[in-house]
Amino acid sequence: MSRSFTIRVPATSANIGPGFDVVGLSLSLYLTLSVTITAPSSPSAHTPPSIRYTGEGADEVPLDAYKNLTTRVALYVLRCHGISSFPSALSIHAHNEIPFGRGLGSSGAAVVAGVLLGSALGGLRLPRARVLDFALMVERHPDNVTAALVGGFVGSYLRELDAAATEAASVPLSEVLPEYPPDAGEHWGRDPPQPPLGIGHFVCFGxxxxxxxxxxxxxxxxxxxxxxxxxxxxxxxxxxxxxxxxxxxxxxxxxxxxxxxxxxxxxxxxxxxxxxxxxxxxxxxxxxxxxxxxxxxxxxxxxxxxxxxxxxxxxxxxxxxxxxxxxxxxxxxxxxxxxxxxxxxxxxxxxxxxx
Ligand SMILES: Nc1ncnc2c1ncn2[C@@H]1O[C@H](COP(=O)(O)OP(=O)(O)OP(=O)(O)O)[C@@H](O)[C@H]1O
Ligand SMILES: N[C@@H](CCO)C(=O)O
Structure with missing residues (x-):
């Protein structure tokens, strides 16, 4: 049976002057993923993910699911839940209105979209606080990702972590998000670091x-x-x-x-x-x-x-x-x-x- 769903994440503006790394505002430009998983023609055939990308950044964004930021984040979430690969016959159309590298939260939106994608692909139903934990393992300042996830005008802080959690959260991004899949028959290597529970906390302002x-x-x-x-x-x-x-x-x-x-x-x-x-x-x-x-x-x-x-x-x-x-x-x-x-x-x- 085929399955399809849509993920929509807004742009954000962080800081709003004095609130450096603290406040964020979600704005009416969107990164939208239209996701389809078609029923495989034969149960043994594994088709790699296909990504189509339109809008802002279309000429520079990688279309390889092991290099693209959003899909790498999704795979990180899946691997943290014991799922080592994307589902077969996964196709994603990303349409992006958020310009890259301009201070409008394009990377935060890509990361939040990736966590929501991983959660949906794995049927994980991650609660919002856990989505935030995963996003904060990748994007280490909370202002953009919290506003992109929650919406509105939001203030957030990172909880002070104990020594073990600090170590888990300080793993280099290259390990959290490896770019290349293992060769056939090989493993990914060591398990990815699980995000500590409750890294980010927030409050919504009027x-x-x-x-x-x-x-x-x-x-x-x-x-x-x-x-x-x-x-x-x-x-x-x-x-x-x-x-x-x-x-x-x-x-x-x-x-x-x-x-x-x-x-x-x-x-x-x-x-x-x-x-x-x-x-x-x-x-x-x-x-x-x-x-x-x-x-x-x-x-x-x-x-x-x-x-x-x-x-x-x-x-x-x-x-x-x-x-x-x-x-x-x-x-x-x-x-x-x-x-x-x-x-x-x-x-x-x-x-x-x-x-
Ligand atoms: N939709 C996307 N898909 C894949 N990669 C993306 C996407 N959006 C952003 N990126 C990656 O993030 C980079 C931009 O991130 P960067 O943090 O420098 O800027 P920004 O998020 O736009 O700005 P700011 O964090 O100040 O609001 C892009 O060059 C690209 O590599
Ligand atoms: N608070 C961050 C936002 C950038 O995403 C900064 O100003 O560097």
Whole structure:
């Protein structure tokens, strides 16, 4: 008997200014997997997975199930449950609206989609907290994956792990997600590390429905790894307190109706990551300082989205003039951008899976 189902995971913006590695927001661009497992023509014939990929990243994403991030994560989940291979005659059509390497959570979405895929393929029915554990074994900061899974405006932290769990969680990704299948008759080698239970914890904040997100997306990629390399390993107390004060206010201010632009604009400022990332993103300091609620009615606040280079402007109106003026500032620095008006949406869904 054939089986088919769909997995849909939203884009995310992490940090929202002061909440570095802490808060995330799910946004209305999606990675969608349409999955079909056809009944094998003969029980002994094992057909390898076939992947078709359309949309953002289609020209660079690997279509080999042992190299593709989403399917490697799915196989990791299956192997942790004693299932050593993909089902036969598995076909996946991935359609992606989330641009790669722009700070809109493309890798977090691919990882969450992979965990949900593994759970569905194995009939595992993993509870949401366990899905998060698996996702956090692969993507080690919780802000994007938690928001992609749960949806809305979310704050999260990683539980402090005991020594054994710390060791399990610190296994290199190359071991968690090996790229190559074993040759026929061989084994994968040692069992993959099981995620410790309850790695990530989160809380959902309120969100004023009048607030939309303008994503101003430079036409170049910046990997999260590169954007983390430029960050210092320690901070002054003054800078930490600056961010904590703003984050505490921001988490409630974005739920108020009507939202208060003066409060939010100041509460979206950051001293922990954006100042260090300006060398990688020409125009970042100018865009975040020259555009204010006074110069742009409707604007509430402006920040780097995730690790960048996208800029996220939260606003209740005036979306086009905010985007076009940001475009003009970027153009002065030689950077071309595209922009999208996005809404805050719900989290990941799996539809049509009766297994
Ligand atoms: N749908 C996908 N399928 C397979 N691989 C993907 C997919 N989406 C992202 N990736 C991989 O993740 C990489 C981008 O990850 P990276 O963490 O650098 O950026 P990001 O997730 O887009 O940004 P941020 O984490 O700042 O929001 C891509 O270059 C690609 O290798
Ligand atoms: N909090 C992370 C998000 C990137 O995915 C960072 O800013 O590096």
């Amino acid at each position: 969100w004023s429905q009048s607030i939309k997100a303008v994503a101003i997306i430079p036409r170049f990629e910046l990997s999260t790894a590169r954007a983390r390399e430029v960050l210092p390993t320690s901070y002054s107390r003054k800078d930490v307190v600056f961010n904590l004060q703003r984050l505490a206010v921001l988490t409630t201010a974005l739920a108020q109706s009507p939202p208060d632009p003066e409060l939010i604009y100041e509460a979206m400022k950051d001293r922990i990551h954006q100042p260090y990332r300006k060398e990688l993103i020409p125009g970042l300091p100018e865009v975040t300082s020259r555009m204010t609620p006074s110069s742009h009615p409707g604007l509430l606040g402006i920040c780097l989205s995730g690790a960048g280079p996208t800029i996220l402007a939260l606003a209740t109106s005036g979306f086009e003039s905010i985007a076009e003026d940001a475009r003009a500032i970027f153009r002065e620095k030689g950077v071309e951008v595209d922009w999208k008006l996005l809404s805050v949406v719900g989290g990941s869904v799996v539809e049509g899976d009766d297994a």
